[in-house]
Amino acid sequence: MVSEPVVFIDGEAGTTGLEISERLLSLPVQIHSVDPARRKDPQARAEAMQAADLVVLCLPDDASRDAVEMIGQFSAQGKRAPKILDASTAFRTAPGWVYGFPELAADQPEAIMRAERVSNPGCYPTGAIALLRPLIDAGVMEPSFPVTINAVSGYTGGGRTMIEEQERAGGPAFLLYGLNLAHKHLPEIRQHALLDRRPIFVPSVGHFPRGMIVSIPVHMDLLVKGTTVEDLRRILEEHYAASSFVTVAGPENTLVADTMAGSDGMELRVHADAEGRHAVLTARLDNLGKGASGAAIQNIALMLGISPN
Ligand SMILES: NC(=O)C1=CN([C@@H]2O[C@H](COP(=O)(O)OP(=O)(O)OC[C@H]3O[C@@H](n4cnc5c(N)ncnc54)[C@H](OP(=O)(O)O)[C@@H]3O)[C@@H](O)[C@H]2O)C=CC1
Numbered sequence: 255m256v257s258e259p260v261v262f263i264d265g266e267a268g269t270t271g272l273e274i275s276e277r278l279l280s281l282p283v284q285i286h287s288v289d290p291a292r293r294k295d296p297q298a299r300a301e302a303m304q305a306a307d308l309v310v311l312c313l314p315d316d317a318s319r320d321a322v323e324m325i326g327q328f329s330a331q332g333k334r335a336p337k338i339l340d341a342s343t344a345f346r347t348a349p350g351w352v353y354g355f356p357e358l359a360a361d362q363p364e365a366i367m368r369a370e371r372v373s374n375p376g377c378y379p380t381g382a383i384a385l386l387r388p389l390i391d392a393g394v395m396e397p398s399f400p401v402t403i404n405a406v407s408g409y410t411g412g413g414r415t416m417i418e419e420q421e422r423a424g425g426p427a428f429l430l431y432g433l434n435l436a437h438k439h440l441p442e443i444r445q446h447a448l449l450d451r452r453p454i455f456v457p458s459v460g461h462f463p464r465g466m467i468v469s470i471p472v473h474m475d476l477l478v479k480g481t482t483v484e485d486l487r488r489i490l491e492e493h494y495a496a497s498s499f500v501t502v503a504g505p506e507n508t509l510v511a512d513t514m515a516g517s518d519g520m521e522l523r524v525h526a527d528a529e530g531r532h533a534v535l536t537a538r539l540d541n542l543g544k545g546a547s548g549a550a551i552q553n554i555a556l557m558l559g560i561s562p563n
């Protein structure tokens with residue numbers, strides 16, 4: 255009998271790590287954990303990594319960089335190195351890493367399957383890239399298009415610290431942040447959506463645990479001449495026709511941010527005025543679902559050559 259592949263989640267006790275370990279129960283894998291008292295002990299972690307076929311890093315960026323360095327030394331020591339899926343922001347634009355958004359392009363699932371190192375996309379970039387990349391690939395939006403991205407996330411997006419702040423009585427109802435216009439997701443969005451021009455990105459957090467809307471307003475006359483609202487819908491529908499996770503839905507007059515909580519799917523929409531002068535593209539997802547752990551499960555299944563249930 256062929257034994258099940260072994261997965262070690264470094265940072266298993268964190269927000270993303272916990273979600274991934276729960277979802278992994280649906281895959282034919284063995285999950286190896288370290289004794290919680292030794293979860294930050296480099297030796298215990300190195301032993302767990304050496305025994306694994308795949309290591310999932312759910313750590314802050316600097317700790318992820320250290321873990322990748324640690325695994326890099328295994329080959330130098332003549333030891334077998336596991337594949338790596340990193341959930342942090344540290345490697346999403348790094349050379350030698352494959353971007354773990356299987357719906358990015360037709361050949362992306364194959365690239366993820368073959369890769370030794372895969373970066374799991376950020377929650378906001380998942381929505382923004384899903385909306386923008388097919389339009390740029392189809393040639394209706396120029397890479398120099400002046401893109402503005404507005405987004406709202408549930409507070410679990412800020413990890414344990416923000417969850418504790420928000421769940422203490424008196425947490426703020428709604429706040430804009432990233433107003434220095436240098437959010438850590440900008441390079442990732444730009445690189446994988448294939449934008450030449452740096453987008454303006456205004457994220458926000460609402461007083462709800464999980465859910466997200468990413469919205470991108472479009473002046474239709476700034477798209478390639480002759481592009482209609484129907485073209486935008488058709489391009490997105492064709493791009494995601496075979497996806498089990500991403501759907502293109504009809505426009506709505508109101509969108510509630512947390513209706514996808516608990517789901518690994520993502521809904522895309524093209525809203526427009528009656529004259530077709532303006533459009534607003536939206537992506538609605540769970541920041542911890544398709545925005546993190548759901549995508550991680552898709553990537554783990556591809557990297558280990560198993561089908562998700
Ligand atoms: N929350 C989200 O929506 C998303 C988060 N991510 C990414 O996932 C990563 C983790 O985020 P999140 O789960 O939210 O954060 P959390 O703060 O909830 O969890 C981080 C975990 O890592 C542990 N940890 C920290 N340093 C080390 C170390 N040196 N060695 C071993 N364990 C360590 C922490 O332990 P302790 O608490 O004891 O310090 C904690 O269990 C981040 O890089 C984030 O960008 C990705 C997508 C979405």
Ligand SMILES: CC(=O)N[C@@H](CCC(=O)OP(=O)(O)O)C(=O)O
Nearest residue numbers: 341343376377378407411412459
């Ligand atoms: C609400 C909130 O704080 N969100 C985080 C993004 C979520 C995250 O840290 O994870 P990823 O980079 O992997 O998506 C932020 O803006 O920094």
